[in-house]
Amino acid sequence: MTAIPNNEPAMKDREFRWFAELVRSHSGISFGPDTRFLLERRVARRMRELSIESVSAYQYELRSESRRDGELAALIDEITTNETYFFRERSQLRALVAEILPEALVARRERGGGAVSVWSAGCSSGEEPYCIVILAREAGFDPERDLRVYASDISRRMMKRARAGSYREASFRETEPALRAKYFEEKDGVWTISDAVKKCVDFIHLNL
Structure with missing residues (x-):
């Protein structure tokens, strides 16, 4: 299992590819090598909210038929949430x-x-x-x-x-x-x- 430190998440290459494809197929948002750290950071934040300590355990959560849809929606929310304010543009x-x-x-x-x-x-x-x-x-x-x-x-x-x-x-x-x-x-x-x-x-x- 790959441990997730409190500050900086760490994914194996195959885990990153798995999450990147999962997010792309369900949201259309693509992550490549240059934006890998963003995906890792958002995944790690969601894992901390769930008190999940390893990437593989979180993958299991997302593969679970009974919990997949709700947790996938929560992960997409985490990934797509950006700061905004009135009269920004x-x-x-x-x-x-x-x-x-x-x-x-x-x-x-x-x-x-x-x-x-x-x-x-x-x-x-x-x-x-x-x-x-x-x-x-x-x-x-x-x-x-x-x-x-x-x-x-x-x-x-x-x-x-x-x-x-x-x-x-x-x-x-x-x-x-x-x-x-x-x-x-x-x-x-x-x-x-x-x-x-x-x-x-x-x-x-x-x-x-």
Whole structure:
């Protein structure tokens, strides 16, 4: 068996190939030699959560017919979870609302259509799609009439957090205080998005 130290995980080459293929076949995410350490680190983190001390024992867990699906979903969650925050890509978001959305609305209305659909793929915990709605409202659009935002992520854990719409201070490092006060309510250090914004986003669990 291959022991997993507390700090740095260690996998044999064949174990790395096994995990890399497992993740690729179920999520489409590929790990090669240059990103091996990332996969090892996320696997080791999941093993510590389960108090599993060897790679082979964790492989057995993932091969178990009764536990495989649930644990595989948990591992994919661990691998795909990335840090994000509100207005992380501010220039792109503003371009979407100031340039792309107005042109798309004109084109839709000329064809007798309604709202413009916007898809936030890989939305993680929901900051990006909520930002789109906030900026659209600030620009004078009516999100309920003018656009519908769809947001998806492979992580069920992130989808649950996104639907809840509750965030801590770290998510607001690039957010103006006035916008946070306008669109969020604070209680015990947790800021929750307003229902007026939340109802404009449809969250979908989806593996691209």
